[in-house]
Amino acid sequence: MLGGKGLMTTCLIGLLFLAAFMNSVQAQTEALQSSVKTAAQDKMTERKVRVQLKWRHQFQFAGYYAALEKGFYRDAGLDVELLEVENGVVPIDQLMGGAVDFAVADTGALIYRSVGVPIVALASIFQHSPSILMTRGAGDVTDLADLRGRRVMLSGGYMNAELVAMLQAAGLSLEDVELVPDDTSVDALVDGKTDAYNGYLTNEPFGLENRGVDFQVFAPMAYGVDFYGDTLFTTEAKITNNSDLVEDFRAATLRGWSYAVEHPEEIVDLILKKYNSQGKSRAHLMFEARQSIELILPNVVPLGYMNIERWERIAEIFTEQGRLKGPVEMRAFLHPSDDFDRFVDVLYRQRENIGAAVILVIAVLLVLHIASLRIQIRARTAELEVAKKRAEEEARTDALTGLPNRRCFFETASRDIERIKRNDGDMSVLVADIDFFKEVNDTYGHVAGDHVLRKVSEVLKRNVRAGDVAARIGGDEFAFCCPDSGASEAEALAKRLRDQMATQKIDYDGSQILVTLSLGYAQYQPGQSLDELVQNADAALYDAKRNGRNTIGSSQNKVREKAT
Template sequence: MLVRTRGQRWFAAVLLVIQAFAPATAWAADNVRLQLRWLHQFQFAGYYMALEKGFYRDAGLQVEILPGGPGSAKPMAALLADEADFAIANSGVIIARMAGDPVVALAAIMQRSPIVWIVRADSGIYSPHDLDGKRVMLMPEPESSELRITLAHEGIDPKQLQIQHTSFNPQDLIDGKTDAYDGYISNEPFWLRQQGVGYRLIDPHEYGVNFYNDVLITREGLLQERPEQVEAFTQASLAGWRYALEHIEESVQLIHRRFAPDKSLEHLRFEARELKKLIMPELVQLGHMNPGRWQTIAEDYVELGLAQGPVNLEGFIYRGPPKADNGLLYRALAGALAALLLVGGVALRFVHLTHRLRSEIELRRQAEEELRRSNSQLERLANTDRLTGQCSRLKLEDLAHAEIKRAERHDLPLSLAFLDIDHFKSINDQYGHDVGDLVLSGLAQKIKAQLRETDSLCRWGGEEFIILMPHTDLDHARVMAEKFRALLAAEPLVDQIRVTASFGVAQWQPGQGLGELVHCADLMLYRAKKLGRNRVEFFSHSHIQPLV
């Protein structure tokens, strides 16, 4: 007896609906080609599983999956040249659409982009501003757009950087041939851990850049000619992704065996865990696309000079199969109702139609409510650090700008403490990153419990945290920082693991922006590290002791 999983039963039901309303010969046994963005890896697991579990076959499709990578066709070019029927692209697909190319976005698999800069832990680079004058790798546009938009949001001219072409070899970071390597959060970090190299990430998401990635696309002509085939392929692919994310180990084993034998099982498992965080299947419906978010992405591309405005998304976002013209149906129903009136059965028919309409209204209300919840969850996720539950960097920047304006308007004190866990790399090296994550969460909880309601705690990046203290002068902020330092050093955080932290404290001065305030606190944090760690140093504008 054939036993179907929940995902397979769901897809079979959707397929029956599609087949019931589609012409019988519209897409039977069609051969279609899918062009990937890169070499075979877990990044494309959903399509492999749709093929392996028969979702494509059940949809009447015979699918050929074409790998990307060096020497392979570019997905967009292959699609427009009719060398592929479907392709995987990044958010740059909107640039092609605005330039007049007939491309349509069917589903966004990743709700967040995996593209980051990776810097060595010993580099002294913590934020985009620290890249000034440094050697920075960037892929050609639009592949590097998330990183370039980050620079634009931070007011950094790319001419201040030494731009290098991407080498696709993270060994260059280890060998000192570059200062910032652009890679995927789901890929190169695993390799660096294997090499025992400490690193930090500069993630565009922490600076308000929120792009989709791995967008399934097709040609407008194909959608117009064979809408049932496009719908069937899209639904089968999403069913494959559901299965892959619910059966990660099975998917990893299949990809290693059939598609990527050169990639270790451990590497594929790491990639799967990281990508699932970006796909967010627990929070957002697979493939979900928000028109407002696409509008913002398009405007960012216009700001970079990669596209010409005004932004027009008409026809770009796939809305599902075209709906039939119901005019004739309504006229027929009107005639039927008239006939039923003559025979006295109109009341029964009216009750039936009313019940059906109410059901459809309720279904639409539920769908709208689910969309509102998804958008609300996405907003909360953007404002909260996923590991510690505290403010994200983006949220703290919003809070800090508001507090600075309040301090200027009412002549109020405002202070900031920058703290860093001492020798945190040794904890990760000795106990593993899972224990390191517990240490970070434990530290955040311990400090948060001591803060006032008006204070804010933010995980700035890695093992660094910032405490924003409104209505607080420098002397009071020093006392609070010393209290936090002593509290952390007093007892173990996790399983007898003791940690200490170094603190840099600074008070906002009229005319300062957030960047200058953070810089002052960071200088003091650096001083605390140099003077032996596990101490508090404060920034005095009247006198700064030089480091010997």
């Protein structure tokens, strides 16, 4: 777990990397503008450049052909000549002898650097070396350890360093195998002259497959030995005296490699037309192209990327084999040509801190997201509770008058009547109807009728006790549930409501509307249901209406009292 100090350091590193990246983008833009300007100035005076390849023409050098034929070198003001290897020619020797300006060589260049040869690595094109050991698949060698006491063909000098390291990783030394003379033809393996052959993953497997020869491959990377392949080199003097040329050549070369890996078929056709000194078939070159691109890793790391830690590990292997004569100052040996390469190198070396920072940021974002979700859930739950409560209230309230509606009246009255039954108490129900309400609608309109209903409701609410329930249960019909009230209390309430309403003048649109109420009440009798109680009050109301309106009817004694 990261402590407080480590957490702060990790976050600062993340911020510094972001700032460095933005600076890198700006630097790249400025460099591009400068490159375009330089190319335009130098177009008429191209600089001569000679490049020593490490082998004869094939897809292995596709990026150089692309840069030459697509005009990338010309755009940079360079006149480039590519030189194949001739018998006895060593690329590094050609470079240090001044015969060429740049050379393509293996990681064995470290050995030269360890004895003071001032060579500098500019770009590693192959992120993984294509060098492999091959055996016959039909033989009895199924593992590297089976090569003990067998014949093994290895390239001379430092070129076999990674294969020797692979054998050592498998528990074998050179003394455990029989070394046979190096032969560039895979026929030595096919004809049984050797049990293991040093080949290239990009080349020999194609010939064996076409000949129907069963074989197996042992790659150093599978044994933890991971060398670069085909690195571009120059000299310290060249960088010191002509740094612009070095940077321009490197940038144009990488541009050529970018084109080559994106257009392999076009470059294969170019090789067949102008660079096929080995007479390879198109199928063979396409096989080499596919294998090469997998080793270049263009979609994983920037083309030409070099990591100082990998070079240091390669130096360790050379030292273990007794090949390195002294320490190598990697910062002098490696030459990141621009801020972006330096930035990538820093990113790689700080990958653990960056990983921790990324995990931390993701964790914080996840926590914040979860907290946000919880807040949203709580807020939504509260909204739903309010909406539910509002819906329940609306379902129990008459929208026009604000009084409880029929449903609420019967629910409340049902609870009250059950309580009365248990406690042997009194309870009465009143029902009221506005007299001649239809005439109000016919005379003044339904809007006026709604206004009258609201005003009548206000009168009813003002005149009932706190424990009573006044509800609108129909168009112009109202009901009252009066718990703990006998017939006399119900009759008194009925008279009060009738008299209040008879004296109430309702103003509407310049007119005064007078309305009266007819009421009926009934007292609960033991054993009655709520429906029966309400039916009795309804019957009393109808009796009152038949007796001339503005009247009170009682179900107890059938007495009808007409208002004076």
